[in-house]
Amino acid sequence: MPFRAITELLGDRRLVVVSNRAPVDVHRGVERRFVPTVGGMVSALMPVFKAAGRGLWIAWSGESSQKSQERIPLPADDPSFMLRCVQLSERDVSGSYYGLSNRGLWPLAHYFVGRCQFRLEQWHSYRHVNELFARVVLEELRPKDLVWVQDFHLATLPGLLREARRNLPIGLFWHVPFPAWAVFGILPWRRPLLEGMLGSDVIGFHVQSYARNFLACVERFLGLPVDYERGTVTLKDRQVRVVAWPIGIDAEGFETLARAPDVQLRAARIRRQLGSQQMILGVDRLDYTKGILERLQGYERFLEQSPAFRRRVTFVQIAVPSRERVDEYRRMKREIDESVGRISGRFTSDGWVPVRYLYRSVPPLDLAAHYVAADLALVTPLRDGMNLVAKEYVASRVYDDGMLMLSEFAGAAEGLPEAVRVNPYNIDDVASQIRAALTMPREESSERMRRMRARVKREDIGWWLRGFLGEFPLPSGAGATRGDTDAATLRRAVADVANH
Ligand code: GDG
Numbered sequence: 001m002p003f004r005a006i007t008e009l010l011g012d013r014r015l016v017v018v019s020n021r022a023p024v025d026v027h028r029g030v031e032r033r034f035v036p037t038v039g040g041m042v043s044a045l046m047p048v049f050k051a052a053g054r055g056l057w058i059a060w061s062g063e064s065s066q067k068s069q070e071r072i073p074l075p076a077d078d079p080s081f082m083l084r085c086v087q088l089s090e091r092d093v094s095g096s097y098y099g100l101s102n103r104g105l106w107p108l109a110h111y112f113v114g115r116c117q118f119r120l121e122q123w124h125s126y127r128h129v130n131e132l133f134a135r136v137v138l139e140e141l142r143p144k145d146l147v148w149v150q151d152f153h154l155a156t157l158p159g160l161l162r163e164a165r166r167n168l169p170i171g172l173f174w175h176v177p178f179p180a181w182a183v184f185g186i187l188p189w190r191r192p193l194l195e196g197m198l199g200s201d202v203i204g205f206h207v208q209s210y211a212r213n214f215l216a217c218v219e220r221f222l223g224l225p226v227d228y229e230r231g232t233v234t235l236k237d238r239q240v241r242v243v244a245w246p247i248g249i250d251a252e253g254f255e256t257l258a259r260a261p262d263v264q265l266r267a268a269r270i271r272r273q274l275g276s277q278q279m280i281l282g283v284d285r286l287d288y289t290k291g292i293l294e295r296l297q298g299y300e301r302f303l304e305q306s307p308a309f310r311r312r313v314t315f316v317q318i319a320v321p322s323r324e325r326v327d328e329y330r331r332m333k334r335e336i337d338e339s340v341g342r343i344s345g346r347f348t349s350d351g352w353v354p355v356r357y358l359y360r361s362v363p364p365l366d367l368a369a370h371y372v373a374a375d376l377a378l379v380t381p382l383r384d385g386m387n388l389v390a391k392e393y394v395a396s397r398v399y400d401d402g403m404l405m406l407s408e409f410a411g412a413a414e415g416l417p418e419a420v421r422v423n424p425y426n427i428d429d430v431a432s433q434i435r436a437a438l439t440m441p442r443e444e445s446s447e448r449m450r451r452m453r454a455r456v457k458r459e460d461i462g463w464w465l466r467g468f469l470g471e472f473p474l475p476s477g478a479g480a481t482r483g484d485t486d487a488a489t490l491r492r493a494v495a496d497v498a499n500h
Contacts, residue, residue: 254396255457
């Protein structure tokens with residue numbers, strides 16, 4: 001069992017994960033309710049905590065009026081770890097999360113330079129939120145803790161923690177692409193952001209090219225010595241490891257779900273309701289990086305060019321609402337609605353509907369049933385750090401049938417060369433590859449799926465965790481051993497970052 005190896009690796013150390021969003025949103029009404037959040041980072045880390053049976057997750061709870069000290073045992077029905085909520089004001093959330101993170105760093109990481117907005121007040125807010133997180137982490141730390149910061153929302157947090165605790169093992173995993181220096185360089189706060197990241201002992205990316213881009217930025221913008229071969233940055237008093245560990249999924253969990261009679265029944269029902277022979281599936285958070293609009297255009301072109309497939313195939317797109325407060329996301333939703341309407345208007349006939357569009361999050365069993373039901377999954381992001389949906393679909397194909405179409409700009413493409421590869425910007429390519437995938441001889445698709453499934457199973461979530469956690473320098477008794485956790489130290493650290 002992979003998870004056993006992780007608990008062995010951790011020994012008596014406690015894993016403290018720090019991320020912007022929590023695995024649940026806390027809703028307060030007459031009763032407190034927890035609504036699971038949807039996203040790759042949560043999908044990856046939940047099974048780890050469940051299996052480890054302990055640990056602490058520090059995150060914002062999705063509301064801007066939480067009591068700061070709140071600790072919530074999770075999962076609610078069978079608690080195995082503790083969530084400590086970080087209180088953020090409405091101003092913090094709009095400046096840091098909806099501001100610099102979603103309008104600046106997210107488009108920057110995904111090469112959407114034209115969409116980037118950089119406002120000084122949002123940078124101030126981002127730094128302030130990172131400080132608030134630092135305070136909570138320092139309050140919660142116990143000896144032998146191992147702190148693992150997640151993603152670009154908290155890039156300056158490792159630096160703040162390092163100032164306060166010289167010996168604390170700190171890791172950072174960057175879940176999105178790390179762009180080339182010429183793109184990253186347009187960020188006005190590139191130096192303090194990189195310096196903040198370098199507070200870590202180890203920084204992880206999904207693939208080598210992101211790690212190399214990061215090292216090139218450190219070399220160019222901070223003038224520090226880097227070693228591309230060994231993946232290190234040399235600082236005055238220590239070295240930072242920069243590694244590529246592609247994130248995996250709980251492949252066994254998806255396989256078990258796919259074989260479950262209930263899921264098989266649901267899958268059969270989905271197929272029956274479609275009333276067509278073949279089903280194509282898309283599953284994404286509604287985000288412009290996921291290429292949903294371009295995918296719909298590709299599908300429309302496919303139907304135009306391949307009349308024989310009309311009435312034979314149905315495209316089901318699940319789009320989970322995301323960042324609805326950001327104008328661009330609302331605009332994109334309208335455009336997608338219009339595209340779905342246009343395709344349906346053009347091609348619907350005799351009870352056959354060419355596209356079924358679900359604008360909501362579906363429960364895990366239904367998601368698994370969709371993976372089981374689909375003959376072809378279209379994973380065509382314009383740019384994506386990894387993309388877990390691709391791996392989840394593959395893991396669910398327990399009879400080695402079905403096919404995966406994968407954008408060459410998703411990190412997942414590096415590990416899955418057997419997928420049908422597309423350039424998602426090329427609508428004609430998408431159209432012709434849909435045709436190729438749907439008509440691929442069974443022996444070929446089966447062989448390709450078998451290889452992909454073997455890889456997804458081998459490099460699963462346990463493999464990723466063991467790999468990444470294995471990169472931590474773990475001196476005995478590491479963690480909260482120094483007595484310098486006072487507010488003055490934190491203020492000094494914060495002032496250092498602020499001086500940039
Ligand atoms: C970021 C990076 C990287 C989706 N719809 C439903 C649902 N999901 C789950 C999927 C999957 C997750 O959400 C989405 O993960 P992705 O990896 O595809 O995308 P991001 O959220 O953008 O994740 C990405 C990831 O971090 C991990 O490092 O791969 O590149 O952008 O697990 O299953 N889950 C449920 N209902 C849905 O309707 N229950």
